[in-house]
Amino acid sequence: xLSDESRLEPDAAAVEPNPDRSVATLLSDLxxxxxxxxxxxxxxxxxxxxxxxxxxxxGVGALAAGGLIAFSGWLAVLAAAVLGLSQIVAPWLAxxxxxxxxxxxxxxxxxxxxxxLDLVPRRSLGSLREEKAWIRDxxx
Numbered sequence: 001x002l003s004d005e006s007r008l009e010p011d012a013a014a015v016e017p018n019p020d021r022s023v024a025t026l027l028s029d030l031x032x033x034x035x036x037x038x039x040x041x042x043x044x045x046x047x048x049x050x051x052x053x054x055x056x057x058x059g060v061g062a063l064a065a066g067g068l069i070a071f072s073g074w075l076a077v078l079a080a081a082v083l084g085l086s087q088i089v090a091p092w093l094a095x096x097x098x099x100x101x102x103x104x105x106x107x108x109x110x111x112x113x114x115x116x117l118d119l120v121p122r123r124s125l126g127s128l129r130e131e132k133a134w135i136r137d138x139x140x
Contacts, residue, residue: 078102 021029078098085094 081098082091082095085097088094089097
């Protein structure tokens with residue numbers, strides 16, 4: 001959070017409960033307090049963003065560690081598949097078969113992901129082109 005939390009509290013000496021203050025004084029006080037409120041909101045925003053970034057860093061670290069551990073487990077499963085298949089065929093052939101199956105699965109996932117990465121908003125662009133043509137037709 002903030003190291004100096006007293007900055008977030010209103011200054012009690014700044015507010016004078018005097019009913020005889022002029023309009024200019026009241027407006028000046030209003031401007032001062034509005035500025036102080038904006039500064040406090042910015043300080044709160046910064047503190048919240050810093051807290052969120054710290055949590056984000058922890059989350060990214062946990063995801064990376066989990067991914068590395070899961071990948072290690074996947075490699076162990078592949079090794080077990082090679083060893084199991086080597087009971088039926090030659091060990092080099094077992095490794096080749098498992099490797100080719102994993103490569104085919106990986107290539108299929110890459111192609112699937114590539115097709116899903118179409119980020120161009122085609123419907124919106126088509127609509128904009130239609131509107132552009134309509135506007136062009138409306139102009140003399």
